Amino acid sequence: MTKTPAASAADPSPSATTNEATAQIGVVGLAVMGSNIARNFANHGHTVAVYNRTTAKTEKFMADFGQTGSFVPAETIQDFVASLERPRRALIMVQAGAGTDAVINQLADAMEPGDIIIDGGNALYTDTIRRETDIRARGLHFVGAGISGGEEGALNGPAIMPGGPAESYESLGPLLESISAKVDGTPCCTHIGPDGAGHFVKMVHNGIEYADMQVIGEAYQLLRYGAGMSPADIAAVFREWNKGDLESYLVEITAEVLAQVDADTNTPLVDLIVDAAGQKGTGRWTVKAALDLGVPVTGIGEAVFARALSSATSQRQAAQGQLPSGQLSPAVAPEDREAFVEDVRRALYASKLVAYAQGFDEILAGSAEYGWDLDPKDMATIWRGGCIIRAKFLNRIAEAYQANPKLESLLLDPYFNSELEGLVDSWRRIVVAATQQGHPVPVFSSSLSYYDSLRAQRLPAALIQGQRDYFGAHTYGRVDRPGAFHTLWSGDRTEVEA
Ligand code: 6PG
Secondary structure (H helix, E strand, O other): OOOOOOEOOOOOOOOOOOOOOOEOEEEEOOOHHHHHHHHHHHHOOOOEEEEOOOHHHHHHHHHHHHHHOOEEEOOOHHHHHHOEOOOOEEEEOOOOOHHHHHHHHHHHHHOOOOOEEEEOOOOOHHHHHHHHHHHHHOOOEEEEEEEEOHHHHHHHOOEEEEOOOHHHHHHHHHHHHHHOOEEOOEEOEOOOOOOOHHHHHHHHHHHHHHHHHHHHHHHHHHHHHHOOOOHHHHHHHHHHHOOOOOOEHHHHHHHHHHHOEEOOOOEEHHHOOOOOOOOOOHHHHHHHHHHHHOOOOHHHHHHHHHHHHHOOHHHHHHHOOOOOOOOOOOOOOHHHHHHHHHHHHHHHHHHHHHHHHHHHHHHHHHHHHHOOOOOHHHHHHHOOOOOOOOEOHHHHHHHHHHHOOOOOOHHHOHHHHHHHHOOHHHHHHHHHHHHHHOOOOHHHHHHHHHHHHHHOOOOOHHHHHHHHHHHHOOOEEOOOOOOEEEEOOOOOOOEEEO
8 A cells, every 4th residue: 555644634635744743643453443443533633543454454444434534544563653743652452362462562662762552452451560561661651541332432432441650641641531422521531540450440340331231131031021021111111211310321222122123023133132141251350350359249240150151051951941940929910010110120220239339349459459549439430421331320429439438338328328228128029029930130139148248247257267267277256355266176175366
């Protein structure tokens, strides 16, 4: 491809000479996400260098979009880097994995101290911590940036969670904020914290997303098979719910998916979709990290396991008709449907709240573990728009952490605490009803157990400590005096201080 200088919407004829450093930002990787974010930058008046390892993709991008903004196509990484203004800013938008390291090294070899490499993929935060250390040693800046909002968000305004050095945000921040979603004029983008903090927070965002999607699914399951409602009726319910406390992108699109009718068969599309959920891995990572951090993200964990179980096709087929159901209660009578729908809404809200509370607990635990000094209010604020979990109640979460940054749990925030007052009876009724009717509600029920564990005065952990001391002499604490103790279980059963 001949090197064509920047073509601008105003003046399609080439104006800049080749390799002139005219681009404020460059995008490597022109699949849909990369293309859309490059277009977003151009739509906001920036000159954008674009490169794809497969030159044909770069050519197609320029053929499709070259006239819509100021783009500088490059055939080689060297040309790409040479077209970037100093400090150079290169955004990598390739599938997270080994390929990312290859691109990072190619860029680092061509860039100069002070330049910035941004990884906009869903990289594992521990990889980002490693990469940031390696790239910093070469005098460059490395920014792991979570970008949420899918293809539409990339083009029209994502939520962006950049980590990395605060110094790099000085030159990078205004660019990212210009293309991010805005809520009340506030960009859904802020400097999250050092090294892997951005990708860590994006990971937790995705974990919360899984739990959010699962509790919506459980509500759907109960309305469909517990109350015998049609997908169209349930779509109308979700549209109604989207006008209140549950207003969110996921509730909004749920109504759209449930209203969709397959043209070929005139059947609700949801009944034709195979009920086996995929997962690229960010939800799993959230749970693995939480296990290491000792944070009980039960809602997110059950959502990840629910996806795994849904995809255990062979096991599910073997179990069909083989597992005794026990005595089941009948479906909800039509005259009780309205009250049941409201109970489901409240159980959904309560379970969603637990998932967010657990997600923020994990963010705070990660911040303490890695010394990131994260402010949960920041995440709640930038998650109000652009991202997949964008929701009205994130305003309330931001207010909660604004009022008390040291909140022990989101559930203890006065506003949410009072909300729970009006939710918990319905929550209990729905978990009982689902159990009695034999409908799986792993996140509704585990979240209620988490809630009851949190509020319990005594937990069975006392017995567990006794068992551990019995077989492993692991000792236990006493409620009436300090210290660690051990009972001589195989001897005279007297107690000794460890
Ligand atoms: C986002 C999404 C996105 C996610 C894909 C697939 O924030 O835009 O969370 O990053 O990776 O939608 O996610 P799963 O395959 O893990 O469901």
